[in-house]
Amino acid sequence: MPLQAVLFDLDNTLFDHHGSASAGLAGFLQHLGRTPSRELERSWFEIEQRNYSRFLGGEFSFHEQRRERLRQFLPLAGDSIPRSDATLDTLFAFYLESYEQAWAAFPDAVPALQHLRSIGIPAGVITNGNHQQQASKIRRIGLERLIDRVFSSELTGFAKPDARAFLLPCGSMGLEPAATVYVGDNYLTDIAGARNAGLRAIHLKREGCQTPESIGSLEEVTKLTSIEAAN
Known part of the structure; x- marks a missing residue:
């Protein structure tokens, strides 16, 4: 079946979330008067992932998962936990400013x-998270004009790896899942989820050893789609 579209994950696939978050954390720790360290950075990302998953699962609101991240992280940085949500929100804003600048x-x-775009293949994004923030990332990093549709878990009501997170965008764009390629960095969330929904999935593994079913950069997507377009 001829290729109809390529859909992408956003964070750590098109958008450098890890690099941006690392810079955001460094700015946040500077605001707290603390020295950045690998241990604190590792803890920050572990706490982020754990609580963001709870948000996606409906346990927390988007803003509450931010507060919970600070409640768990601040003692590790040697700071006390503010009692009020308003103070937590003000503190998180310092991190967010540094994160967004990066x-x-x-x-x-x-x-x-x-x-x-040049070969007439539509491109879309399927991403877990807050729709406004994810759309803002796409706009700010200069990808908006090159992406036809953006589907967030907040917009569709389903988070990856749920098959509906992939099938609803395909239906909305008039795509056959078997004729749609999905590219993502997380094997369980992106690759297994997309394949379970019937899409053709490509695992993007930017660091470490690639496997026969993974690619090291999006340049490989260009090569693969060029071959398909020529057939």
Whole structure:
């Protein structure tokens, strides 16, 4: 079946979330008067992942998961936990400002999306999270003009790896799942989820050893789609 579209994960696939969050944390720790360390950075990302999953599962609101992250992280940084939500929100705003200032697309994102546009293949994004924030990332990092549709878990009501998180976007764009490629960095959430929904999935593994079913950069997407378009 001819290729109809390529859909992408956002964070750590098109958008460098890890790099941006690392910069955001460094700015936040500076505001607290603390020295950044690998241990604190590792703890920050573990706490982020744990509580963001609870948000996606409906246990927390988007803003409450931010507060909970600070409740768990601040003692590790040697700070006390504020009693009020308002104070927690003010503190998180310092992190958010540094994080947003560091927002950036991976260098291979624009070329890959430009290539798809040039050969007439639609591109979309399926991402877990708050729709406003995810759409803001896409706009701020210069990808908005190259992406046809953006589907967040907040918008569709289903978070990856739920098959409906993939099938609803396909239906909305008039795509056959078997004729749609999905590219993502998380094997369980992105690859297994997409394949269970009937899409063709490509695992993006930017660091470490690639496997026969993974790619090291989005440049490989350009090569693969060029071959398909020529057939």
